Amino acid sequence: MTPHSLTYILLTYNQRDTVKAAVESALAQDVQPMEIVISDDCSSDGTFAEIEAAVSGYSGPHHVILNHNPENLGLAGNLAQVHDLSTGDIIVAAAGDDLSEPQRCQRILETFVKEDPLLLCSYAKVIDPAGQPVSGNFRTALFYGDGWTVKQVARSKSLYIGATGAWHRSLYAGFGPMAPGTYEDLVLGFRAALHGRVAVINEDLVSYRLGLGITSSDAYLADVASFKTRRLNGFLAQKAVMHQREADAREFGLSEQSPVMRVLKKEQRKAELGISYYQDTSSAFVEKALRHPVLMLATVRAERRRTRKFMASHKPAE
Template structure:
């Protein structure tokens, strides 16, 4: 309140109005559209991001590919006029999946992060459906969804992928005895899944984020197809799991890459567990089981491709005593009696 002293004549002062620009608030959702050598598919991917029915921050990030993907993305973003806050960038050098994600994630502002790949196509309602699912389930930290498989030309194909329950927690991984997270192409998460622990450790993002979300709360898998998931030569999943490589090298490379993948995921989980002294005893036990499963499976696969048969015994015995791995380890024990060539190894 302004006061005027009785002994003084009131002053007449004119103030020029000051213009203070008000920063427009960031959208609630950030879409990370990560691409690498996706020149044939990137237009459809970006168009599907632009078609989302709720305003988003859309970050198109290219991992320094040399095929024109970035040029196409840059052109589309420059021409964009619409409700989303859109940007495009390129890494200085090729980083690989996880490091690329870490770098792009540091630029995101949203409280909900939606993942996209440069070769997939999101349905227009995808982001809206994800936001409503998180709002309806406050304890959910990470989610995935069903998807429709397509080939290089966009034609429908069947993609084998084990369905996750609609809602589950960390003990699910131990019950099923499989090292599977949500499909990264369908994944979304609350940003605390990243901020609580910091950059991902390891080469692949989907299992690490799945387990981080399970440490912090519930996981969801929506029974609605929200993307068209493209399977083609050169896709990330094809490269990691050597799906499109010659049979004589595919098995060995698949094992080598999954060893690296499992160890990186285990390192990330172990690091996150150390940051959570508040974990309940039950949840910590489940996390320790999952961690042991990843460690044992990495050792078993490495022994299988690179060591004498007697060295297989250690991981097999550990697996037989490890909850979640007993059946798989029993099956692996039978391989001790069979030639390596039966499994595509020399």
């Protein structure tokens, strides 16, 4: 097999307080000389200055490329930018608030050589904004289970921890750039599942920071208004992801009548109802939802239950 070349991509946005450690963990990768592309998406908090300081004077084996977008492109746009700037056939993903173990890239390289996946992921140590361990089971995403079907992948909103992902360049280039509002783990994971070429490394190779940026969870939200905004944004992203998956499934060659296509269309309808629930007036929501009464009832029940659970968990102590 032809030796693989690696590109480590570090995507950053308004992560001034954590980006120095993220850059240092990239530079410290114990692997063959590789390309490191650090792309800041027009941060407004001094993140790029921290990046420049962190790489200043670096004389190690890896080749570092810095990019600062003059305007904010969003995750999908920034990802397209680093793909254009990079040359490696294996892309190792990282964010400016997470840390990679020194052996991460070497383990990824070994797995690509041994198993020839299009995408792989690993487990992660989950930490809070202060860097302290977070308790809980974070291995519930679909790819961490014993088996899955493409229909299950099409429906899933949690395939793997995105901060642990790596993929072959052809997985991105073969289907084309992702649409705005989508996330790489949910799109690239689906693409790899269509080909049946997904691998999992059963090791904690990343420290994944929960509670900052797009990794925030409900536990870190301040009030009901922020909870509702998060739910609306989640449904908007879900719609974008399902639309992208539908386009990718069509590009892959699935027919419009295939079970996977039917799943994707249903998930888009569910996302549209969720958007309407949080964005429209009650009467406008009912008017739209009556076209799909079963999905309407499921949406109302689920969102009311989520809201009650959030409010109960945020009651002030007596």
